[in-house]
Amino acid sequence: MTGRIVISVDAMGGDRGPAAVVAGLVHSADKNPEIAFILHGDEAVLRPMIDRHATLSGRCAIRHATGVVTMHDKPSQVMRHGQDTSMWSCIDSLRKGEAQAAVSCGNTGALMAISMIRLRKLPGVNRPAIACLWPSRNPGGFNVMLDVGADVKADPEDLVQFALMGATYARNGLNLSRPRLGLLNVGTEEHKGRTELRQAAELMSAAADPGGYEFMGFVEGGDIPGDRVDVIVTDGFTGNVALKTGEGTAKLIADFLRDAFNANVLSKIAALLALGSLRRLQKRIDPRRVNGGVFLGLNGTVVKSHGSADDTGVSSAIKLAFQLAKQGFQDRVAARLAAAMEAADEAAQTAGQTPDQTAGQSEPETGKAAPPKTSEQENGGQA
Amino acid sequence: MTGRIVISVDAMGGDRGPAAVVAGLVHSADKNPEIAFILHGDEAVLRPMIDRHATLSGRCAIRHATGVVTMHDKPSQVMRHGQDTSMWSCIDSLRKGEAQAAVSCGNTGALMAISMIRLRKLPGVNRPAIACLWPSRNPGGFNVMLDVGADVKADPEDLVQFALMGATYARNGLNLSRPRLGLLNVGTEEHKGRTELRQAAELMSAAADPGGYEFMGFVEGGDIPGDRVDVIVTDGFTGNVALKTGEGTAKLIADFLRDAFNANVLSKIAALLALGSLRRLQKRIDPRRVNGGVFLGLNGTVVKSHGSADDTGVSSAIKLAFQLAKQGFQDRVAARLAAAMEAADEAAQTAGQTPDQTAGQSEPETGKAAPPKTSEQENGGQA
DSSP states (O other): OTTSEEEEEEOSSSTTHHHHHHHHHHHHHHHOTTEEEEEEEOHHHHHHHHHTOGGGTTTEEEEEOOBOOOTTSOHHHHHHHOTTBHHHHHHHHHHTTSOSEEEEOSOHHHHHHHHHHHHOBOTTOSSOEEEEEEEOSSTTSEEEEEOSSSOSOOOHHHHHHHHHHHHHHHHHHSOOSSOEEEEEOSOSSTTOSOHHHHHHHHHHHHTHHHHTOEEEEEEOGGGTTSSSOSEEEOOHHHHHHHHHHHHHHHHHHHHHHHHHHTSSHHHHHHHHHTHHHHHHHHHHHOGGGGOOEEEESBSSOEEEOOTTOOHHHHHHHHHHHHHHHHTTHHHHHHHHHHHHHHHHHHHHHHHHHOHHHHTTTOOGGGTOOOSOOOOTTTTSSOO | OTTSEEEEEEOSSSTTHHHHHHHHHHHHHHHOTTEEEEEEEOHHHHHHHHHTOGGGTTTEEEEEOOBOOOTTSOHHHHHHHOTTBHHHHHHHHHHTTSOSEEEEOSOHHHHHHHHHHHHOBOTTOSSOEEEEEEEOSSTTSEEEEEOSSSOSOOOHHHHHHHHHHHHHHHHHHSOOSSOEEEEEOSOSSTTOSOHHHHHHHHHHHHTHHHHTOEEEEEEOGGGTTSSSOSEEEOOHHHHHHHHHHHHHHHHHHHHHHHHHHTSSHHHHHHHHHTHHHHHHHHHHHOGGGGOOEEEESBSSOEEEOOTTOOHHHHHHHHHHHHHHHHTTHHHHHHHHHHHHHHHHHHHHHHHHHOHHHHTTTOOGGGTOOOSOOOOTTTTSSOO
């Protein structure tokens, strides 16, 4: 597998079983000669599936694992007793450096729990986050939102780290040099919303330069699919509710649309005539195309695919993992966090040691940071 | 205006000005002979508009008010200095009993603030809530969600009151005898989500019988447009984000759909053929048809229309206000809250005075309530 980028894939735990996962692998391998896999799960089941596809020959190792994490397993249980599972094995390949990124369709809570204890958090990170891509009016077609469910809480300091990590993800995943970033609230005016969000907004504004993003202030739910910002920052409770509400609404409308075209003979003929356009529409809002929540803030890139992903969905999660691995995303997030922390430290020191120089022009108590300190390797022609 | 149900309407403060409001009045008056209005705003502007429409003759009084609450006014400012505004006058008509319900397209925060100080909260209510209707897969076509933005916080006790008020709204607004109710969370399993939500779930389960609803436990964002429950209970921050995310997603898809049909000649012909079906679809998801957030927990029924509502939107908010007024909704909410509080008191007394009778079979510490005590006048053939 020399020279290829290796993705560690959990074959079990998705709603459709290993067949859908292997079909996704085949899809990706056909399209991308640079990719190789380590597949984790029951070898007796996986071996014949792999051997059937010539395209996977020499590009897919199997790591035997008997246990399977189900959707109903509690994360705390899996953390204690999940060592024999395919999910654990999948993350361990990443930890050992055998693979450059990991993909699983399994239980989100368990995957995060295993990732936390095996990979550990990046220095300075308090809460990891899950970032998703969201269809939007922006030219690239997608926005980034985080956290969408790693944790139900987030302090102002956590939200600033989400901002730094989300901006780096947008630079690498959406190829934006200076992403515009908004903090989710119930109103865009400064006096609205929860007190802790006003505090977070100040911190995020101060960290904009070292973080390499443009802070646009508060945004509302309607901006998540909009073009005012590229990155939407929120806590994991609100983000998860918003994500699922958006998905549910899109699905409801798609079903209503299907009903509308099945209503009568004329509408059925219309559907035939508009087939090409409707397919393009479907592609634009197809959740399988944006399949993959990325875990941020860990020592390793983990992509969580939808539990119900089919081959197209699995393949798109693999593609995302591949892109991030190829761009050295992991090092970039770490560098950006380190630079921002350094800038904040310097600002605090400047404020503490030479108050006369800053008095009247900066606000050291809000953690206002030093001038930009961008990481050189970031956006280094890997567009 | 004898024998008619009178709706107090704020003519100013909407994005489209008084013309859209008056057009909405005309629309409603044409369709409904039982309705009459008191219109609040600048008489010099309103009088000629009203006089132009024979259908409003003798059915629309004007109360002159010079001030206008804008979308940018702070609620706290309006509370102190807004006595001369059309919004204040509109709520005061309701307070004086001149009208049975009030409608405004203005600033939500200011409308809630004026309603709170002029109408006062119902006995026992800590936080009022705003309830909205949401297009869904349920047979009636809509679900109820609350709070969608009255307050950014809600304690477990507040969520139980939201449940009682939301269930009454669903009985009257959606004509459901025993609404199914869910508490919004990030997972449906009992161990997931925020601690205070688990506590709220226990209280809501205990209040189900006196509240006349079926408690279905936790629901997720995807259930908001679904058919698992009829009423979704959440805090005003999460509810507002969900509402705006859903609206934004629906609008994005509608725009993409328009693009798809304008793509080429074939798709344009298709659009013509499918016109009838597409119009039915549009009607099914048209936000103007479900226009109107209802303020719950106050001494009076206030309907908040979208700021950008056109005549169709205003008319549908007026229709909602009329229906609720005609059904005696206000008294029913008050009766239901009183009955639930009484049941909870009785349960607490029973638990305290005769512990031997309840030991081992009930859980008095969770506030488990006494047997059902439904309000007789509710659902009394007003279907």
